[in-house]
Amino acid sequence: MDTTLETIERATGPQPTHSVIWLHGLGADGHDFEPIVPELADPRLPDIRFVFPHAPIRPVTLNQGMPMRAWYDLYGLARDAHEDVDGIRATRHAVMDLVTREAERGIPHERIVLAGFSQGCAMALYTGLRLEHRLAGLIGLSGYLPLRNTTAAERHPANAATPVFMAHGTQDMVVPLTYSEASRDVMLGLGQPVRWHTYPMPHGLHPQELDDIREFLVEVFAGSDESGTK
Helix, strand or coil: CCCCCCCEEEECCCCCEEEEECCCCCCCCHHCCCCCCHHHCCCCCCEEEEECCCEEEEEEEEHHHHEEECCCCCCCCCCCCCCCCHHHHHHHHHHHHHHHHHHCCCHHHHHEEEECHHHHHHHHHHHHHCCCCCCCCEEEHHHHHHHHHHHHHHHHHHHHHCCCEEEEECCCCCCCCCHHHHHHHHHHHHCCEEEEEEEEECCCHHHHHHHHHHHHHHHHHHHHHHHHHH
């Protein structure tokens, strides 16, 4: 079965040397975060190719089986709810293919950031920590780390020191802050460098959050250029 994801691309310059692959949330699509590209512009940043994939359309149990764009099925929002192991692992491979495609287009792995919001955050963290090639960084917004009890056994050494930007709203009624905190604690317990941020907002983006993401990109992309193997 073809698992190639359809994508939207926006570049900040004519010859991108770095990439950000950004995964949207449940029920949205790749267009959802297109507007952030100009908002993240900064003269300190290199030319970046932003890749916004569309999740496949599938029935979502939590939403009465309604078909919508989803990275995997959701059975419930309780912390101990059953997780769609097969769906999560299948999407991981599809996202890994996007990373590989960027590398084949001339962007080294260490110049790629994997980012996501909500369910997209879950897949960015899950995939990035298991990737066998070192990334520049991971960004997880208003989400959580799925199958977190498998993280210690499955995390790849290549990304054990990759910086993770995590952010969550203190008024989030969709994905509780405690879920994100539990995910943060799992990663910190494994020695993962996590930059933790909270903002006074519901399930969404905060202006200060965009400023902080911009600074994170400046930092990790500068580091990838200096070391060449970051």
